[in-house]
Amino acid sequence: MANDKEIIDNIANKEYEFGFVTDIEMDVAPAGLNEETIRYISARKNEPEWLLEWRLKGLQAFGRQKLPAWQNFEMPPIDFQKISYYAAPKSKKKYDSLDQVDPELLATFEKLGIPLNEQKALAGVAVDVVFDSVSVATTYKEKLKELGIIFCSFGEAVREHPELVKKYVGSVVPYSDNIFAALNAAAFSDGSFVYIPKGVRCPMELSTYFRINTENTGQFERTLIIADEGSYVSYLEGCTAPMRDENQLHAAVVELIAMENAEIKYSTVQNWYPGDKDGNGGIYNFVTKRGICKGANSKISWTQVETGSAITWKYPSVILQGDNSTGEFYSVAVTKNKQIADTGTKMHHIGRNTRSRIISKGISAGQGQNSYRGLVQMGSKADNARNFTQCDSLLIGDRCGAHTFPYIESKNNSATVEHEATTSKIGEDQIFYLNQRGIDSEKAVALIINGYAKEVLNQLPMEFAVEAQKLLSITLEGSVG
Amino acid sequence: MLIIKNLHAEVEGKQILKGLNLTVNAGEVHAIMGPNGAGKSSLASVLAGRENYEVTEGEVWFEGKNLLEMAPEDRAREGVFLAFQYPVEIPGVSNINFLKTAIGEIRAYRNLPPLDAKAFLQLSKEKQKLVEFDAKLVNRSLNEGFSGGEKKRNEIFQLAMLEPLLSILDETDSGLDIDALRIVSKGVNKLRSPKNAFLIITHYQRLLEYIVPDFVHVLYDGRIVKSGTKELALELEEKGYDWLKEKEEVGTN
């Protein structure tokens, strides 16, 4: 019979399931970040002058910025000059069908369980796959086109819809926002672009899979989603990454814009390579995600399941500008071994009767450190604004840590802020209880974890929720006896 | 079905069971009584395989198999069920999903095909009725926010669902009002069969008026010091446990 200690050690030793490298020819920029690199990237992508200018402003802002120092972990030294800022699969052809796609690439997705196949397409998911930095396959495009929905790579949007990109890029996350946002503005490689026209309800979940594949290639994805008046869209982002020796930097930017009566639901399952059990390797995931509820009665909802990365630093936020607008943040963050997660959200209440809801579920195992950091800001005009925050921490073993940093700033007396927090441990009693009903310890932990995270998992689209549940179970397999 | 020979067990270095002998055959109901701290719950824990108990001497055979060598979940799959004195709460895990998982695991262990959704639902309905379990509680999170009585009744519902060979009820009666006690007893009586057996741990004679045992044992200081029929329970109710203590001391001197 394995005891707790053995099983806890066991999980620490569990190899990263998705650690393998695909061998596809890459087109890689020389390492280093300077004007030359930026011009190289921009030229490679045949970008218009205004975008190059914008990138260069980003580069300047990057030069002025310092690494943040307020987070609850020691920032590792990052040598920005050692990173290569551009990688694209050599074959840049777009495909009409999956048969034409590199079979090895497909095999990789298969191994990851990413159902990029006819089945998934039939299931109603349009998949815009970002393999490293350039989109290689897009499905269901025609159907979306009929509705006037634009769903394409960022690069394509720059070419086909420059007026939209020019108007909105950087409007929610300016290039000067923080050092990683500046880095992204300067060097972003590709990403996704979505535009939902007035009154259109996007009939399927839009989904993008990100994947890091080349040594020393930072990932600087940029996503821009605009939901015009009265429209609705649900967007899924998920990722896994192969085994690495060196740390890799991932600094994505996501901007969401919801007009009057529009709703955007953005879901993420993040499973970048977390490093080995001693904390070597692993992805540094510094992400800036922000949405703006521009119009009245609009709604933005972030849901995230964070299981990967050596360091996760992200605070998907909502600016509640329109009256009666709603912002939501649902998060499960898992840290094990030496993983660090410093994540949370910011809700900026500007308009009247704005509402926000924050549900954060941290899970720490091994020596993992999990911090929730939240800011709820009630502006002077935010009459009757309301926030509810529920912030729970679950500890597995006694070498991990959970921390909460809830900040509240209120300039309006009629606004209300509610905060609840709990910390609990997976008890031996709970596991034994389930054992006694014929359920082994691994399944017992999975049940308990999924029960704990249910409120968040329930927010995910059905199909994704099942995958996320599996991921949580795999991640924490054998964590307690 | 169950043979316990000279069982010694300790927890955190403290000797709790000190040479316990007990044999339970299929079709029998045994009551175990004894003062607080005698080791009744410890016996249940050792049989179910709780990790912090260490067996230092003795044997336990269940259906001809060495129970002590089995992991807790395998004991359950073999047919040992413990209705806990203090059932735990597991937030977010629905009672019914939990039972579905449990039944799935138990059936897989026995090389039985999984129950389909319809058959499972059918079974659940049937057992709810049998033990008069509130349908609302079936879909709630496992024991979360249940009253003491509801938790105990949930243990009996689970017992009914899992159909074990040996059921150990650890003070299921404490915390139940008289109506709940009657319902629980009725449920247990309906579940009695020539194929299964019950080990009923209780403080009070009261429960044994409803669930009539074939044998009554007194557990005292880690041993069974007296065994008898249901009349013994009445005697204990009347005289308490002190007279046994004297007797015990005389016996050991």
Ligand SMILES: Nc1ncnc2c1ncn2[C@@H]1O[C@H](COP(=O)(O)OP(=O)(O)O)[C@@H](O)[C@H]1O
């Ligand atoms: N985890 C434990 N650590 C130390 N002592 C324990 C533990 N569990 C039970 N005991 C002790 O074992 C003895 C028997 O307890 P228990 O089996 O619960 O008795 P009963 O159920 O008959 O009231 C008591 O003295 C109790 O304090």
Ligand SMILES: [Mg+2]
């Ligand atoms: Mg007891």
